Structure formats: C-alpha cells, structure tokens
Amino acid sequence: MRFATTIAAAAALSLAAASAIAGDSHNHGHSHDHSHDHSDDHGDGEKRQLDAHVHGEGVLNIAVEGGELQMELASPGADIVGFETKPETDEQKAAVEAAKKTLSDPIAVFGPSAAANCEIEKADVKLHVEEETGHSEFHAEYHLDCANMDELKGMQVTYFDLFEGAEALEVTVLGGDSQTAFEVTRDAPSLDLSGLDLNGS
Numbered sequence: 752m753r754f755a756t757t758i759a760a761a762a763a764l765s766l767a768a769a770s771a772i773a774g775d776s777h778n779h780g781h782s783h784d785h786s787h788d789h790s791d792d793h794g795d796g797e798k799r800q801l802d803a804h805v806h807g808e809g810v811l812n813i814a815v816e817g818g819e820l821q822m823e824l825a826s827p828g829a830d831i832v833g834f835e836t837k838p839e840t841d842e843q844k845a846a847v848e849a850a851k852k853t854l855s856d857p858i859a860v861f862g863p864s865a866a867a868n869c870e871i872e873k874a875d876v877k878l879h880v881e882e883e884t885g886h887s888e889f890h891a892e893y894h895l896d897c898a899n900m901d902e903l904k905g906m907q908v909t910y911f912d913l914f915e916g917a918e919a920l921e922v923t924v925l926g927g928d929s930q931t932a933f934e935v936t937r938d939a940p941s942l943d944l945s946g947l948d949l950n951g952s
Contacts, residue, residue: 807918809910811861815926815949820869820895820903822857828878828887830916835887837880850889851876853913857893860910866902869895900950906942908935927951 809826829835831854832846854860854876863869873894880887897903911917922933922942926949935942 807916809917809920811920811922813922813924813926815900815903815924817950818897818900820863820867820893820897820900822861822891822893822895824854824889824891824893826889826914826917828889830918831889831914833916836885837887838878847878850914851878854889854891857891857895860908860913862907862909863895863897864902864904864906866904867900868898868902870897872896903949904943904945906935906944908940908942911937911940924949 807827807830809824809830812823814821827835831850832838832843834843838844838847855874856871857874858869858871871893873892875893876889876891878887878889908920910920917937919934919936922935924931924933924944924947926947928951929947931947933942
C-alpha cells in the first residue's frame, strides 16, 4: 500500500532526525528558510530536515491519505523541559511527566483545522536518553482519524506557547504524490496546507 510506504518514509525521517538531536546538541544555530517544496525529491527533503535539527528546533513529520493523519515529532529534551539529560530529581521527573501529558493531545498542541473534524486514535509519547552522550529527546507518534480531510487547510501550532525552549519546527508533509517541507517558528506558528493536494485527487 502506498500509505504504508508514505508512513515508512516519514518514520525514517523522524528516526534519523531523532538521532541527529544528540549529535547536534551543542550547535545552537538556526535555519530560517521557511517554506520549500521538495515534490518527488525525497533525498533533498531528508537532508534539509537533518541539517536543520539543532537546539531550539524539532522535527515534525506529517503523512496523509484518505481520512488518516499520522504525525511524528522528535524534539530535544531541552526544548520541552529545559534540560537535556536524563531526569534525576523529583522536579525533573515531574516536568517530564507533565510534558508527556501535554504532548499526548496533538490536536491541542498542533491545532489542525477544526473543520477537518479530527479525532485522536493513538498518541504515544516517550523520552529517549542517548546512552553515550546522556542527551535526551522526546519522540511522539500520533494517529488521527479525520472525518473531513479535505478541510485540513492548515495548523495553528500552539507548541511554542506550551514549551518555552522551542523556537522552530522543521515540518515535512507527505501526501498525494509529493513531499513538501516547511518551517514553522515561534514568530510564525501557522502551517498553511491549503495549496497542497494531500490525497492526490
């Protein structure tokens, strides 16, 4: 099924990006190229995602087919809870649990168009700690069923309001026959999907 292939591509991007968090964790630079179309150019899209992944920047992959909306998020622990190591104190552990609870509501965090009428079918949020460096990352997987996917015109991302360490999200949208890359930021938190044919109709 093409949908399975699409999701596999998104998963590969997300896992590779998650691995890049630890490796780039001391690079505090930022990428500011805000919207790029990599239709049918998956190699460049993946390279851009990995190059952009630094402190303050997370990766969000979105895949659409029919009424199914799948998303994966990878974000440095420092962006979400303010520290990048394994939680040790009771305060740190409580902060991680609170963040997991917040991230478990993708509709509230990422704000897909209300008219799409999306409902959460799955929300799996974990904190991973890289053994060699001790750096942490949050990884979340979401599956939403949307009754009116044609009405998914965008997302009003509240992620930045919820997590003060977050500055940008490198977003890859896979749908129809194309892959499109965006950057949403604290200053420009809206994701405009109105020009995309997400179901390839």
